[in-house]
Amino acid sequence: MNWFARIERSLADFVERAFARTFPSDLEPAQIARKLVAVMEAQTRSSVDGGNRAPSAYEARVSELDYERLAEHRDYLERQWADLLEDCAARVGIAFSDGPARVCMIARPELPAGTVDVRVEPEPTVEEALDDEVRHRYFLHMVQGAPAYGIFALEESTVIGRSESSDIFLLDPGISRVHARIDIRDGEATIVDCGSTNGTYINDERVERRVLNDGDEITVGNTKLRVEIRD
Numbered sequence: 001m002n003w004f005a006r007i008e009r010s011l012a013d014f015v016e017r018a019f020a021r022t023f024p025s026d027l028e029p030a031q032i033a034r035k036l037v038a039v040m041e042a043q044t045r046s047s048v049d050g051g052n053r054a055p056s057a058y059e060a061r062v063s064e065l066d067y068e069r070l071a072e073h074r075d076y077l078e079r080q081w082a083d084l085l086e087d088c089a090a091r092v093g094i095a096f097s098d099g100p101a102r103v104c105m106i107a108r109p110e111l112p113a114g115t116v117d118v119r120v121e122p123e124p125t126v127e128e129a130l131d132d133e134v135r136h137r138y139f140l141h142m143v144q145g146a147p148a149y150g151i152f153a154l155e156e157s158t159v160i161g162r163s164e165s166s167d168i169f170l171l172d173p174g175i176s177r178v179h180a181r182i183d184i185r186d187g188e189a190t191i192v193d194c195g196s197t198n199g200t201y202i203n204d205e206r207v208e209r210r211v212l213n214d215g216d217e218i219t220v221g222n223t224k225l226r227v228e229i230r231d
Helices: 003-019 028-043 064-092
Strands: 052-054 057-062 094-096 102-107 116-120 138-144 151-153 157-161 180-185 188-193 200-202 205-207 209-211 217-220 223-229
Touching (some): 028 052, 028 057, 028 064, 057 064, 064 102
Parallel strands (some): 052 094, 057 102
Antiparallel strands (some): 057 116, 157 180, 200 205, 200 217, 217 223
């Protein structure tokens, strides 16, 4: 019996408990839950230590219409879907490859209403993040936040914020619209707080301005980004 069949009964109970009261006439969250589990099962591979490992980060892609209807409950749904993956994985002995399960729901204009497209999004390598023509030296790796993965190559001046016009646009209510800026001058990257409400932190210390070193962790709102400097 495959993994999906083994957890089908407990999955039905979980879906009923987690979604029925909030969405009494809507099956879409349950459909997304089942698709997430199916993709986790399909992507599970044997590891060198003899166990089974599945990817940690998943994107649940829905139509713009469905996203608009579900967006009010997005945080709740993403937590419940992630909890479901954790519960199902634990029942059948699957471990996640990079920390706990993470689910992000996004809208895709090309998808028709009622369609669910689940993608596994492994964190790209630095080489994959490099521009073909411009060789970057400074990168930020997403450690915690939304999106749940990713690498950002830094330009001479990079703005971090909640405004869609930001160079690094982060969906975090604890971040100001223009939160911080990273400037690269004379071979150094310096982060500058732009008068943010909740402050900018480097390795848990609040700063107004700080030269960045390899491995530093930047915290803005509930988001953490790790600095990587290439030689």
